[in-house]
Amino acid sequence: MWGVSVRVWRAPWTVDLRRVVDxxxxxxxxxxxTVAxxxxxxxxxxxxxxxxxxxLRAREAEVEAAGYGPGGGWLLERVPALLGEGDDPAGLEPHHPAVKEAVRRQPGLRIGRTGRVWEALVPAVLEQKVVVEEAWRxxxxxxxxxxxxxxxxPDLRVPPPPGVWARIPSWAWHRSGAEAVRARTIMTAARLASRLETAETSAELDRRLRSIPGIGVWTSAExxxxxxxxxxxxxxGDYHVPGMVGQALIGRKVDDAGMLELLEPYAGHRYRVTRLLEAHGSRAPRRAPRLPIRDYRSF
Structure with a gap:
């Protein structure tokens, strides 16, 4: 039987736990x-x-962490990284009032890292070109x-390792609501998962991910x-992010090219800026009906 291990980590900033890990x-x-x-x-x-x-429980800069199971120690070791210890927002210079205000209101937001490529990749593939609720289902x-x-x-479930994903039968993918294209992408990637996990840099991981059929720039970035x-x-390639960025920075929606132009002054922090704007509550106005959640499963 595996017990529980506990550590307390004190960050040099006030940790916004939910903003970072959500x-x-x-x-x-x-x-x-889940959040208890x-x-x-x-x-x-x-x-x-x-x-x-x-x-994880946080009170200002102090985080109490407990790890359970054979992987609990591994997770405890990486709590600082998960909460953004390796992140450096100091180089971000706001060039727009909305970014300046978002930075002011979200001082505890950091970009953390899980160190688990596969567990980030699978849900990103499931979220490709569909309503997000469909992917979550x-x-x-x-x-x-x-x-x-x-x-x-025990009420939670551990995401399966790549070998399990590779053996999921076609009927189960169909029952889940994930069509053949996304299922095939995940099963192909599962055979290359160990190579993905060993990428030493983000640029190298990007190259490896995008060499897999069905994985493009959006999935790699996510x-x-x-x-x-x-x-x-x-x-x-995101359905919402360009409009949100354009609305927040210049008062109107833009496409991907317009978003990249607006974010060019923030090179090195472009994802950080989108996170800050989202956390600040920036939204593009809706002028189209919400896409329906498809359900073509047969039971």
Missing amino acids: VHRRGPHDPAF PDGAVWRASHTPDGPGTLR AWGYLLRRYGQPAPGA TRQRALGDADAVSV
């Missing part, structure tokens, strides 16, 4: 992530040492069916943001 949550019913009534964040992961669960179904109970938190904490990996 980016790893895939919807309000994510089987691998006492405010503690629980997250399950399949680490190089095996399945583990992490519980697929992620939840597949984790509940193929993930194992999380150590110390993966590198979470796994490697790349503060510059802007999500080109």
